[in-house]
Amino acid sequence: MHKIAEVEIQHDIMVANKKLAKRNQKIFDNAGVFAVDFLGAIGSGKTSLIEALIEKMDYKIGVIAGDVISRFDAGRIEKHDVPVVGLNTGKECHLDAHLVEHALHDLPLDDMELLFIENVGNLICPVDFDLGSHIRMVVISVSEGDDTAEKHPLIFKDADIVVINKVDIAEAVGADENKMVNDVLELNPDAIVIKSSLKTGEGLDEIIQSIQKFMDEA
């Protein structure tokens, strides 16, 4: 004789990721490392910003570069003489806390003060997957069109710092960078929104001051 039984599971995959993320944050805290997650579309300037920050910030920095297939970004960052781990996600469209935990084994956390995590270039999928970072920075650029924020509202909700990059070419691409700032603030009035150009250096000091502010508060 067989019988049928119903078993209550209530296992939320998202909640499971959040738990792993909390564990990662403990690892960061124990090592005295402040972690920043960089999100944004492909080509918005995430790697360029990380490179600029490495050059300008007076901290011991390490990087996790998430990439769908290549180690291209990791290679760019290696040139700046900082420890970097490239995470190939294969078909995956986002990093998750478990992948990041694996990468941590290959970083000299005890000899680091700041960790930059470049997420996969995607404005949608990474949103719900906390990695354990202390703050989330979203980098968008005027070349994606000035309706980017309107079209992808969720990514801005949990953002601490939002960078509107490539303002040097705003006019050329017919984008209104101030509209982008206002759209973001409408979705998240608490976000720090900074217009930048990594070509001219505009906004870079402000980005650094904002990261510093969060580090001081942590």
Add this chain to the structure above:
Amino acid sequence: MHELSMADAIVKTAIDVAEKNDAQEITEVTIEVGKLAMLNPEQLKFMIEVLSEDTLLEKAEVVINEIPIEIKCRSCNFEGLAISDDSDHYVPIVTCPECEGRDIEITKGRECNVKTIKIEKEDEDA
């Protein structure tokens, strides 16, 4: 978008629980998917079925319940079901039904929850 990795996690969870309960097979699995979880239910179901081959889950019926979006509005303090307009883009634009504000906190609609399984097992009294 990431139905495959989610399906994989769902299948592992269901089989793990079934094994712990000495199941001979799983006849049904019920999953709750939030409307904002960025998962297409049809695609998710298909992936689960593909990954279930040759497992305890092979013959199970896959039931997916969509969970609507609920919000808390930071402007007018409204709490409840949101208006979501996904006619335009594949990411819904979520607004407050009271004041149409967009500074809202999403309280429900992002989950991907393996809720229950129905299993068949040997009746101990038999």
